[in-house]
Amino acid sequence: MKKKYLITLLAVSSMLMADGASIYASKCASCHGVHGEKSALGKSKIIAGQDAATTTKQIQGYKSGTLNMYGMGGAMKNMVKGLDDASIKEVANYISKL
Ligand code: HEC
Numbered sequence: 274m275k276k277k278y279l280i281t282l283l284a285v286s287s288m289l290m291a292d293g294a295s296i297y298a299s300k301c302a303s304c305h306g307v308h309g310e311k312s313a314l315g316k317s318k319i320i321a322g323q324d325a326a327t328t329t330k331q332i333q334g335y336k337s338g339t340l341n342m343y344g345m346g347g348a349m350k351n352m353v354k355g356l357d358d359a360s361i362k363e364v365a366n367y368i369s370k371l
Contacts (some may be wrong), residue, residue, distance in 0.1 A: 288334035293367030296360055300352055301368075309371040316343040321371040332356070 297309075304313035309321030318329065334340030335349035336356065356364070 293360075293363035293365075296356070296364045297367050300356075300366070304348075304352075309368055314345060314348065316345050320368055323368060325362070325369040327363040328368050329361055332361045332365065336361075 281351075298307070299331075305311055305320055306319070310319060312319060331340060332349075332353050335346055336353045338346070338350055340346055340349075353361070
């Protein structure tokens with residue numbers, strides 16, 4: 274009984290951690306648009322449909338502070354610094370389907 278509870282708890286928390294749609298809606302949509310259709314702060318490219326490998330690489334770059342394409346990398350760093358690898362992968366996959 275206790276074990277089953279623990280497994281359910283783990284499953285739920287990993288869903289919360291790595292659900293691309295909810296990460297995107299809560300952390301990205303305000304600047305990039307609900308459907309990824311906006312240029313964030315008038316600077317970024319439109320990211321909807323961008324392939325997941327490119328997006329993953331860019332997010333990792335912003336997170337580590339090495340990517341700054343339009344002088345606004347610091348804004349992106351703040352947005353993605355709390356995402357772990359699994360979450361980055363999920364959100365990149367989600368964006369590729371927008
Ligand atoms: C505060 C507004 C803001 C939020 C929120 C935000 N971004 Fe950005 N994003 C930007 C800006 C500004 C840039 C351009 C940064 C630069 O100068 O390189 C950018 C760039 C990007 C790029 C590169 C686009 C290109 O031009 O090639 C990707 C991919 C991206 N963001 C994904 C995300 C994801 C995923 C999230 C949510 C976890 C997110 N962003 C949240 C503002 C934001």
